[in-house]
Amino acid sequence: MSPEIGAAFGPNLVEVFGPSQADGGPELIQLLTPEGERIEHPDFSFDLDDEAVKGFYRDMMLTRRIDTEATALQRHGELGIWAQLLGQEAAQIGSGRALRPQDYVFPTYREHGVAYCRGVDPLRLLGLFRGVDQGAWDPRENNFGNYTIVIGAQTLHAAGYAMGVQRDGAVGTGDPERDTAVVAYFGDGASSQGDVNESFIFAAVNNAPVVFFLQNNQWAISEPMERQSRIPLYQRALGFGFPGVRVDGNDVLACYAVTQAALQRAREGSGPTLVEAYTYRMGAHTTTDDPTRYRLSEDLEHWKLKDPIARVEVYLKRNGLADDEFFDSVDDECEALGVTLRDGCKALPDPSALSVFDQVYEEQTEELAAQRDGYAAYRGSFESEGVA
């Protein structure tokens, strides 16, 4: 391109932003380094005490245990499949703990840590992956939506829910019990979907109280970030008319602080924010995936050094903030959770084959009821033959 024409279109954004940097680049908001050092950031600070940090450690340990236990259950044939969150504990606990009870979450299928923060029984998650139901928890109980498998669909639901919040006058009242934010979780791959881009637009034009929480774990199954974007994802927000930030997704303190600020912005009526949590999917995409086919093991080794839990442990230990008793008690809790999950998973009752007919409509139709009855009679015919 001639220099004149080039200039007419402004700077080359790919050059401005530079190539994607493995460490997230200088824009990465960090408050706790991989080495466990607390550092300051000009715009964001972590304002909870060290008890809270210990709480985060415990949350992340328990979340990781849910994940490893579920992975093992899948290997033993107790689950059909499992979507692992290994490596994303800080992003999920940091953001999940910043929520207030009235806030509302729209998750993907990998938000086990956020589900845990919201008080969803992990056995409900296992039920979906075991195939006893499709994740049929009542989203109103914990303000935690149902897992969404169609990539990106839930982001529009979040925008719409937030529009409802606006109409209910639950934004910008100054009442901390009333003002409500909505969080849409999604991945780097999802950022390419039409639905996600449309949700940005709907949220922006309505100035809706949504936080778009993008966990950039670097991979969409086998496709690296470069297949989805030429610029850092958080920068996309600007083009839609709201701010975007990139936070170290393996730093639970920074994830908490940044999400907390974005939620507050939403609750106050200042509109949507995109938070890109820069992290890494340390496990496979799901238990059926084999990442050795498409990514280098050095990559994983590099990210292991940034483990979200290890850095908190180092911080707590080095500063004498937690003793052995604390760490032992967390380990014991993890063990107990493991037993609960193993036993509970195997005991999950299978649904009855006839139940599906009653769940399709609020008002049952005669034809579907007749189909159910016909099928029941057919099944009964086997029983009367003594074959069942």
Added chain:
Amino acid sequence: MAGTMNKMTLAKALNAGLRKAMEGDPKVLLMGEDVGKLGGVFRITDGLQKDFGEDRVIDTPLAESGIIGTAVGLAMRGYRPVCEIQFDGFVYPAYDQIVSQVAKIHFRTQGKVKMPIVIRIPFGGGIGAVEHHSESPEAQFAHTPGLKVVTCSNPVDGYWMIQQAIASDDPVIFLEPKRQYHADKADIDETADASSIQPLFTSRVVRPGADVTLLAYGPMVKTCLKAAEAAATEGRSIEVIDLRTLSPLDMGPVFESVRRTGRVVVAHEAHTNLGMGSEIAARISEQCFYSLESPVLRVGGFDTPYPPSRIEEEWLPDLDRVLDAIDRTFEF
């Protein structure tokens, strides 16, 4: 040269068929999510990016509407895109592009613009998956004028039909029974003369019989062949037809069969209501009314969303339900 037989699964056969098509025509492109280095989540495109390069085997951004929409543009530019939709339940973000664009461009332009696009969709259930991974959307596409819809039930058909679909100048929805991908192996003669192969838009009698005509396609063909075997032990002779093409339907062999047997059962995993069986039953009753000894019976998925996997085998039509329908054709 005498034919060299290779034993292949359906997955390998489709892979070999795609390879052959790419070797034969440099305009053939593969595109989809994870089709490159990974070779697709089912490995159907395994090794093809390595051999044909990233320009011809494209890992697309995660956006189905984008995949099909850009395939339209590529087709207008003279390419022959073969798009992979990762799972049946994820075709819907692309539904608008398929139904409003791919299907209508030939008509809109009065034939000036061709749409030689193949949309490959693994379909059907029985793999223990979570929601959206086990659906059978064929009727939605067969209902759409401008699209052709085919499905293979075995490795040999997979190998040839994918090549024929790619060679077609009309858009083809190519449904692959995912449960069969890695199931059975069959001998494939890759050196056979393509012109000797049965044409794409035709059905086939896969087991001759005299008492009942059993119609199936895709994943249900295997179940129906087993049902025919079981029925044979009870002295019933079942003729099984693999429809292979769902739009257009090739009803010739079906009518011929029904006129001999007088009894018909149509089986598919898709919901029974307005499934392929409905159209087939209507056509049979229009053309073979006086030959029928019983109404055309349908065995299909129930009219509920696909169930959680722990009960999918009870929801899916199986051997017993097919046999039950066969029995019922004798009750009239």
